[in-house]
Amino acid sequence: MDNLNTIKPTIILVFGATGDLAKRKLFPAFYNLYLDGRMPEKFEIIALGRAKNSDAIYRSHVSDNLTEFSRNKIASKKEFEQFASHITYLQNDIDKEESYLLMKQKLDAIDSSFGERANRLFYLSIAPSFIETISNNIKKLNLAANPDQDRIIIEKPFGYDKNSAELLNKLLSKTFDEEQIYRIDHYLGKETVQNILAFRFGNSMFEPLWNRNFIDSVQITVAEEVGVEDRGGFYEGAGALRDMIQNHLMQILTMVAMEAPTSLQADEIRNRKADVLKAIRRIKPEEVKHYTVRGQYEKALVKGKTISGYLQEKGVDENSNTETFVAMKFYLDNWRWQGVPFYVRTGKRMQEKQSSIVIQFKPVPHSTFSFGKEGMMPNRLIINIQPAMDIRLQFMTKKPGLSLSLKPAEMVFDYFSCSTQSPEAYETLVLDALQGDPTLFMRSDQVEEAWDVVTTIQEAWENDQSLSLHKYEAGGWGPEAANELLARQGHSWASNTLNEEVEKIEEQKQKEALDGTYI
Incomplete structure (x- = not known):
């Protein structure tokens, strides 16, 4: 060998x-x-x-x-x-x-x-x-x-709240120096997540647009088709906020939002990511209901098969208030991102397995063109992490023909077309640990800041029973309240391919026509 x-x-x-x-x-x-x-x-x-x-x-x-x-x-x-x-x-x-x-x-x-x-x-x-x-x-x-x-x-999980994470960091520091401790989040080992750095900072055409002047909103989705399966006992003490938002989605958000590092040294990159976590506006207890939606899947017929609800899963309390779905809106209080909403969602028993990032650009200030009732489709950059591994740029082009009308188009970079044998995330991370490279591992301050972001949400959900736990059918895209969270600002959850987005628009047109609301 x-x-x-x-x-x-x-x-x-x-x-x-x-x-x-x-x-x-x-x-x-x-x-x-x-x-x-x-x-x-x-x-x-x-x-x-x-x-x-x-x-x-x-x-x-x-x-x-x-x-x-x-x-x-x-x-x-x-x-x-x-x-x-x-x-x-x-x-x-x-x-x-x-x-x-x-x-x-x-x-x-x-x-x-x-x-x-x-x-x-x-x-x-x-x-x-x-x-x-x-x-x-x-x-x-x-x-x-x-x-x-x-x-x-x-x-992971590295602690179950900020206090336990701080105690665990202090405990480990008695035996190990910080540079010896590698807190692993396997999402950071995925090819498409790592490529965010290369894509942003290795190309002059995108980085100048990567700010509040040109970007309208950012969406991060990590959806799972499976339920809790045989992990009901563990999940009861965790829930989607602790299990996914605090680590996976926060780490993806830092990759999207971080400032350009001056070098590829581990501490420089981790410093920039920590800056993002510090800049996330903390949600006040009285604002939790406005900025967050939590849900729990219930029994449904999916592809001809009856799927159990969360309350019927092994190891789950029949009166459980544990969330299996979370949608949230964050703001970053810094120069680059002030006023840009970051929407994140994650859930179990969703329609399909999908992890993606959607960067939606602002519309042109004035346009004489249109594409249906709702105007032109927005320009979007979509980074699909799994199971698809690709980067998609969606934009408008002239429709072939004599009339001057537009249609959406999509350019795709597909990882699988370059290599069908991409390393698994754990291969990347194990190799980095063997080589002593901590770049893709979390530092103690990053872990504590990430917990700090969700602390008031955790406490509000545990202590305020008036905050609704929305039910959603297994095999769907979560509760309707998650759509309303975005609709308040004129946004909607984007599909991760152009074909799906066009189909969704056509379905909406047909629905509105039947309702008599589309003219």
Whole structure:
């Protein structure tokens, strides 16, 4: 296997190695990096779990999971066996000090076999409640004593509110320096999210327009077709605000709204993103109802199949007030974005899986052209993150023919036309952590600012029962109140392709004609 990098010898320790994240994302990421020659020349993966397993049994378990979840399947048995030879299973009880003593012995033995002290990457794929115990034991035995060589990756959720996030940051700072802590948000590893920086700051045609003078509004949507499935117990303590808005959507918003960095150094980019979070206007308790909509999906017939409502899901309280949908409007109080509404929405059991960013430009000051009753369609730049991965520019052109009338057109850059084997988000982020590049990981101040943005909303929803929880049918686009949130300013949720947008306009025309309101 040709190695394409010069990463120092590394030991990766995976806490929760028998869990869902490890089988679906982490080991496929390790395997694909190995196939691409991106893993260190010398590396070992120590898989830690409560269950009793031999190396052979666990490696077989990894093989089955790669067959199901990896973008690169096992094409060569010999190649997989070479990869698997780097994997060791170690039975581990998080609460017992002797487990960490065994871990230390294993680390020392690997260092001895490498002929040098290896880098150590601790990956905590476990519930947040275990972080304190693990961190304290790592400190007690000096397992991560070298800031230049040792790192820890923490999965979300990072706390459940601002106070818990601050406490967790203080706890980790007792064992690790800030530069050792990698708070992961897998959305920042996605190709199209990363490309926002290149698209904005690498092209002179867009950055001069990227401000309040030319942009009318911004929409960010992260919609999921699935429900909570077997995560009802977890979701009851989270909800869409904590699970999605505070991290994924906030991080996408910072990429869209940040100022141009003076360099691509990690701290410079993270400083600019932190500036955005600080600039987000905090919503006052009495304004929560005006700026936010929350919903909960209920039973519906979708594609001929009856889909259960949230209250019927396993592990969910029958009287639950937990939201599965959130739509919000934010403003940024800074020079670039003053007065531009940022609309964000996320939900489960939506019509389709879709993550997208819609930049809507202001209309021309005066136009002699028209396109139907509502005037010309606005110019839009749409960045589709998943499952589609493309960038679309929508604009008006002359309709072929003798009359001077317009029609909408769309230019598309499709990632899949360039590469059908784009790296998964976890591959990008794991490689960055191995290389010691924290650019795409969250810093402590970013996490705390993001929690601060939603604090009053959390408190209002928990304490004020008069704030409605709107029901919406599974398989739709959320409650009608989410449409009204935008309609107050003459906006509507945009489709992520031109064809869908035109179809939506035509359907509205037909509806208005039947109602006798369209002339």
